[in-house]
Amino acid sequence: MPSLDDFAAGKLADLERQSLRRSLVPTTRTDSIWVEREGRRLLSFSCNDYLGLTQHPELKAAAVEAIERHGVGAGASRLVTGDHxxxxxxxxxxxxxxxxxxxxxxxxxxxANTGVAQALLGRDDLILIDELAHSSLWTxxxxxxxxxxxxxxxxxxHVETLLGEHRSDYKYTLIITESVFSMDGDRAPLDELGTLANRSSAWLMADDAHDLDMTTPRPNVPLRIGTMSKALGGYGGFLAASxxxxxxxxxxxxxxxYSTGLPPSVLASTLAALDLIEREPNLTAAxxxxxxxxxxxxxxxxxQSAIVPVVVGEAQAALDASRLLEDEGFLVVAIRPPTVPEGTARLRLTFSAAHPDAEVERLARVVREKILKH
Ligand SMILES: Cc1ncc(COP(=O)(O)O)c(C=O)c1O
Structure with a gap:
C-alpha cells in the first residue's frame, strides 16, 4: 500500500504527464480588468466581473458602511441568528x-446548485441534465x-426522447440546464425546454450565472438559479421561484x-449593485x-453572450496559447479537462463593459494571427 503522501504525489504526477496539473497563481486585481500576477501587469479577459462592479465605488462604500455598522461576519446560519x-x-x-x-x-x-435539487427530489425521481452543465449542477x-x-x-x-423513455417510471422530473453555458457562451433553448417540461409535467431549472439578460421574466422556467459573484460583483448565490x-x-x-449566513457587507454591496443596474440598464448590454x-x-x-471560447484541442496547446497571449500583455487562462470535455481544451474569453475597444481589437488581431492563424 502506498502512503497517503505517495498516493497524492502519484495522482499529481499523472496529471502533470497529461498537462492537466493545476496550480494557484496569486493574482491581485488592481481594477476590474487589470491584474498583477507573477510580477506582470496584464489585461484580463478571464474575470467574470462583466460589469466591472467588483471595484465600483458605490458597492465598496455600501460594503464598508455595512461592516462598520454590522461587523464582518453573520455569526450563525440563517435559521439561527444569521438572517440579517x-x-x-x-x-x-x-x-x-x-x-x-x-x-x-x-x-x-x-x-445553491448543490442544494436545490436535493431539496426537491429523491430516489423515486428523475433528472435530465445537459451534458455540459456546470460541475455544481451535476453535484x-x-x-x-x-x-x-x-x-x-x-x-x-434528445430531451424529448429521454422523457418518452423514462418519464413514466418516475414520480417527479427535473430538467437542468444553464441559460448561458459557462465554458461555451452559447444559450440554452429555454422556450423549447420549457414547453417540453410542461408537456411532461416536468420542472425546468436554469442556471443564469452568466446571463446578463437579468430582467427578462421566464414563466416557463419555474426554478431560476443565479449568482451574486459574477455580474453583480460580490459573492453568494440564489434561487428565484414561487x-x-x-x-x-x-x-x-x-x-x-447548515451553512453560516453571508457577511452583511456582501448583502449590502449586492443591493448597491442592483440599484446601479436599475439606474443604468444599458450597462448589461455592453x-x-x-x-x-x-x-x-x-x-x-x-x-451569444459575454463568453467566447477559442477551442484549441489538446491541453498543452491551450497552455501554449495562453502563454503566447500573456507575452502580449493579456491574461486569458487555459481551460482544460475535466472542466471541458477531452480534446476541447480552450481559451475562454470573457468580455467586460470596462474593456477598451482598442484592446479588444488588439486581442482579436493577436488571436487571429497567432492562434487561429488566418
Ligand atoms: C454556471 C455556473 N453556475 C454556478 C457557478 C458557481 O457560482 P459561484 O461562483 O457563485 O459559487 C459558476 C461559477 O463558478 C458557474 O459558472
Whole structure:
C-alpha cells in the first residue's frame, strides 16, 4: 500500500504527464480588468466581473458602511441568528428583477446548485441534465439521489426522447440546464425546454450565472438559479421561484440551512449593485457588444453572450496559447479537462463593459494571427 503522501504525489504526477496539473497563481486585481500576477501587469479577459462592479465605488462604500455598522461576519446560519434584515431586502429585489414571487439567497452559486435539487427530489425521481452543465449542477443532481440522465448539449430532441423513455417510471422530473453555458457562451433553448417540461409535467431549472439578460421574466422556467459573484460583483448565490418553493428551500435545502449566513457587507454591496443596474440598464448590454466585436474581427461564430471560447484541442496547446497571449500583455487562462470535455481544451474569453475597444481589437488581431492563424 502506498502512503497517503505517495498516493497524492502519484495522482499529481499523472496529471502533470497529461498537462492537466493545476496550480494557484496569486493574482491581485488592481481594477476590474487589470491584474498583477507573477510580477506582470496584464489585461484580463478571464474575470467574470462583466460589469466591472467588483471595484465600483458605490458597492465598496455600501460594503464598508455595512461592516462598520454590522461587523464582518453573520455569526450563525440563517435559521439561527444569521438572517440579517438585509437578506429580506435583497430577496425582494432579486425576485422583482427575475419576475418571480420570491427568492432565497444561498452562500454561493455552488451552494445553491448543490442544494436545490436535493431539496426537491429523491430516489423515486428523475433528472435530465445537459451534458455540459456546470460541475455544481451535476453535484446537486447526484446528491439528490434521483436517477440522472445526461442529454446531448442543447439537444431538445434528445430531451424529448429521454422523457418518452423514462418519464413514466418516475414520480417527479427535473430538467437542468444553464441559460448561458459557462465554458461555451452559447444559450440554452429555454422556450423549447420549457414547453417540453410542461408537456411532461416536468420542472425546468436554469442556471443564469452568466446571463446578463437579468430582467427578462421566464414563466416557463419555474426554478431560476443565479449568482451574486459574477455580474453583480460580490459573492453568494440564489434561487428565484414561487413562494412555496422558496419556503420549501428554507426548510429543506441543506446547503442553505447548515451553512453560516453571508457577511452583511456582501448583502449590502449586492443591493448597491442592483440599484446601479436599475439606474443604468444599458450597462448589461455592453459586454455582449464587446464580445461580438471580437468574434467579428476573428471570424469566429457570432458571440451569444459575454463568453467566447477559442477551442484549441489538446491541453498543452491551450497552455501554449495562453502563454503566447500573456507575452502580449493579456491574461486569458487555459481551460482544460475535466472542466471541458477531452480534446476541447480552450481559451475562454470573457468580455467586460470596462474593456477598451482598442484592446479588444488588439486581442482579436493577436488571436487571429497567432492562434487561429488566418
Ligand atoms: C454556471 C455556473 N453556475 C454556478 C457557478 C458557481 O457560482 P459561484 O461562483 O457563485 O459559487 C459558476 C461559477 O463558478 C458557474 O459558472
Amino acid at each position: 434584515p438585509l437578506y429580506a431586502d435583497l430577496e425582494v429585489r432579486i425576485a422583482r428583477m427575475k419576475g418571480t414571487a420570491a427568492a432565497c439567497v444561498f452562500g454561493s452559486g455552488y451552494l 446537486g443532481a447526484r446528491l439528490s439521489r434521483a436517477q440522472v440522465h445526461a442529454f446531448r448539449h442543447n439537444d431538445t430532441a 413562494q412555496p418553493v422558496i419556503d420549501l428551500m428554507r426548510n429543506r435545502a441543506r446547503t442553505m440551512i 459586454p455582449l457588444a464587446k464580445a461580438r466585436a471580437f468574434t467579428r474581427l476573428t471570424n469566429l461564430p457570432e458571440a
